[in-house]
Amino acid sequence: MHQRTLLAGTLLATALLLTTSATAGATSAPEDPAPTPPMGWNSWNKFACDIDERLITETADAMVASGMKDAGYTYVNIDDCWMAPERDAEGRLQADPHRFPSGIKALADHVHAKGLKLGIYSSAGTKTCQGLPASLDHEEIDARSFAEWGVDYLKYDNCNNEGRPAVERYSEMSEALRATGRRIVYSICEWGENDPWNRGRDVGGHLWRTTGDISDSWSSMTSLLDQQVGIEQHSGPGGWNDPDMLEVGNGGMTDTEYRAHFSLWALLNAPLLAGNDLRSMDEPTARILLNPELIAINQDWGGKQGYRVRDDGETEVWAKPVSDGSVAVVLFNRDGQERRISATTEEVGLPGADRYRVRDLWTGDESQNDGELGASVPSHGAVAYRVWAGDA
Template identity: 35%
Template sequence: MLSLICALLIHLSHVSASIEDPSISPTPPMGFNNWARFECALNESLFTATADAMVSKGLLAAGYNRINIDDCWFSNYRAENGSLQWNSTLFPNGIIWLGQYLHERGFKIGIYEDAGNMTCGGYPGSQGHEHEDAATFVSWGIDYLKLDGCNVVIQKGRTNEEQFKALYSLWHEIFSNMTSPLVFSQSAPAYFSPDFQTVQNNTDWYTVMDWIPTTGELARHSDDIKVYGTNGHWEPGGHWDSIMANYGFEVRLARYQKCGYYNDPDFLIVDFPDLTIEEKKSHFALWASFSAPLIISSYIPDLTQEEVAYLTNKEIIAVDQDALCLQATLVSQDGNWDVLTKDLANGDRLLTVLNRGEETSSTKISLERVGLDPDEIYTAKDLWTGSTKTVQGTISLRNIISHATAIFRLSSSSLASTPTGMIFNTFSMKCLTGTPHSVGFSNCTGTDSQVWQVSTSGLISPLSAQMCLAEEDGYLSLTDCNISSQYQQWNYTISGNLINRASGVCVTESRGTTRCGYEKDNQVFALPSGVELSDDTRII
């Protein structure tokens, strides 16, 4: 086995990480995974039928070029030499044969393992076998590994977070020493994600998110999307709520994403009967707006023409695969409408609007809220229909069905935008709210006092007042903007801290500003897309 490892894993002088070498996955992966739809009800013919259907239905041509096998593909036991084995009843021709079948048709093949000593389904895990398992996957022609986190054994003297970091970092080191590294899909953050009924703080979640972009190309950050049912037997209810729950986790983490690393809110569940077609399309449009992985978990041969049509929408896929790799962020939330935006590589501005209400409704959105010049004339392209219209000042959205999502590209000759949107605490989900009389955090209602613009010089202003956020003696206030005043200039860090340049203190929910702590819940904030991250980390 050692000779096989040496032959397949060639040491390189420079260890590459996902965000250090975005060429491993320059855009978010697209493809298929069996788990949410079938769980352990898998076999060889499922994957060959899926591949053939993805070719015939145009999904491969649209970019869905990965077919990933999830848990339960294993034999119950390792071979005598310690290597993994596939279940020969489920895969009579073997994983190597299946990989060749997929490669010949233009796909890449992915596989599942677990960082612990046993997978979530009870099969052999990789803990203690990392090098030999990596060598096995390479010898089988595997292109992609999803590494779960069930049954991790915590070594004495380590915290849970430290143990996960050690195991995922080891896999990263192994992959980095390959001539052709596998795409590494990580699950570590999901095992530390917030459950507000039992978890009192998010510190460990944030800590894992701080290092996960350096160890792989994508990471599951929260709960699994709700599955179809037990091993393929339909169990209705809760699927839209599950989509919205993962969406709610995703919007907190935009600061971590850049080309080479992608936040993963989990699978696209296309053929689940309790979802309306508008909910399915919203799921796709929101994930694409995030530049999230687009991994379908459905029975591909039976997808309808309508489902295939939205999944292969070239304009929306282009948003997902945009060269800037930005994750759209929230402009506003008011209980009925979620508005998101981001820049696109050609200078266009994305506008995505979700109707979270239970009725068909109409709304208007000022272009200033999207970070655009209200006096400029823009062309708004509806990415569902391809139709265009000219807009100035505001854009009107009419008769948006409950749980539907409108999605537009806004373009003009000026190609200029300003980072604009909510500033909210990612634990409490309360919004920074600024008026000339008070600055603090309150429930998000979508008012202009909760929509902030951030200048390149670090000034932060609400749309409700021509004034700037300032810090003085531990208090936040709005004062007349003065670009030379460092008390009005702010740095935003990967840790989510908003730090005053003059005093070095952090914005702190309910306390104005205080000394910066380590990943403290009341000091971690989400800011609008496009705000430049600072290296300033004044942790005391």
């Protein structure tokens, strides 16, 4: 843990140096709980229903000790399976007495004492995806419970929805949350079935799932990536496209594939919600999740989502405008062997200049060129650059 703390400190110091100019002048409405994509952790990808209050408290502790809190990871989110099989005598959701004997309020207090925020889960249906009590037609009482407990984030799923219109169901919970007076990030998880990017803001969402669930595999990650093409204009400060949570560190992909996963999710302004076991995170995983330069790209206050510039089959070029005038570029190789990928500064959206400053966002190496970007990209890998016109 001591080595990870030192690593985190070094990465954070680099982030502060690199992002001062990009974040200067950042403004957002005080009532906006998601001016930048939310960052944190969620229990589902690694633990599914195998959760309890000890896991959540230890994860909050590990988020601080590992440097993730200092890097911007804020939310400790409990997914499905936290609730008891029945509501209480007053019709309120209650925590499972065996898994969470101290209750959600005590858990929120622990998380808040660490300088973090607590997220919770329900579904816009009669039951959650795991068959536990959910919030359809119980929106007001459940929203009041969440607020009274000190919840800061709600992931609202789509299981057992009775075939009722999504806009109606998600609007009801949004209104109930707003009526509590507590600032709660509202994560709409209806799997992209009703083009939520077109109406997520209208129903009060701060982020909306654009896809089905991710799994810890290369094919799943790339499939979800493909579904982000063409919807980038619907994402921005206060409302974000969500291609689902990170699988970094869960073991189903290589570190090279995880670096590509993280590079692309950062470029997409995706919510950066880690899904690994933070208590036993190894150094390669920490280096990915704590990459300060890609976090800075993801959290850039201008909030413009990255987009696919070019698709050459097994190789792709992605770019994202950054608020200081630079452009983040990802050269992405889907192939089973190393490939040379190149792009021009013009096609990624940079203005004409005699020279360009190029920084590798994984190695920190800097160079200058006359407008040609290129690299040999490993199989299932990505190279990420930040490029400035001139000597900026």
